[in-house]
Amino acid sequence: TQSTWAGAAGVFKEGHPAMIAYSLAKASVHTLARTLAKSSELPSGTSVVTILPEVMDTPENRAAMPNEDFNKWVKTDKVAALLRQWAEGENRPASGSFLQLKTVDSVSYT
Numbered sequence: 629t630q631s632t633w634a635g636a637a638g639v640f641k642e643g644h645p646a647m648i649a650y651s652l653a654k655a656s657v658h659t660l661a662r663t664l665a666k667s668s669e670l671p672s673g674t675s676v677v678t679i680l681p682e683v684m685d686t687p688e689n690r691a692a693m694p695n696e697d698f699n700k701w702v703k704t705d706k707v708a709a710l711l712r713q714w715a716e717g718e719n720r721p722a723s724g725s726f727l728q729l730k731t732v733d734s735v736s737y738t
Contacts (some may be wrong), residue, residue, distance in 0.1 A: 629675040630714055637680040637728045658726070665724035665738045677714065677721050679708065681729040702729045 636654040638644060643651030658678065665676040683689055685701035707729065714720045721727055 629671055630720065631664060631674060631676045632711060632714065633676070633678040635661065635678045635680045635726065637730075640680050640726065640728075643707075655672045661726070662724070663676075675720060675723040675738050677723070678726045679729055680726055681708065682731065685731075699733060700731055702731050706731075 635652070635658050639647070639651040639654045640658060643655065660704040661676055661678040664670065668680055670676070683693070683696070683701045684707070685703050689701070690698060710729075
């Protein structure tokens with residue numbers, strides 16, 4: 629069993645003063661994932677993994693930040709492929725992992 633959570637790279641280490649509500653919400657996700665990874669209440673063999681994407685390349689983000697370089701944003705199809713790979717048991721990270729997702733020159737990686 630795998631439990632994957634969507635955190636945020638931009639607020640993983642500290643909050644962002646211009647995005648207080650977002651920072652609080654993602655900090656809660658990060659804390660929940662850490663707590664679940666240590667929990668003895670989950671079924672045996674459960675893996676808790678948190679992805680930490682930088683900006684996700686979505687229509688909403690493009691509309692909100694039209695002057696940004698979209699080639700630096702994490703592509704949603706790459707995230708979907710990664711989650712599918714893990715669900716199928718391939719290259720699944722260790723439970724408790726926080727994986728930053730980055731994109732350089734339109735290539736996304738962990």
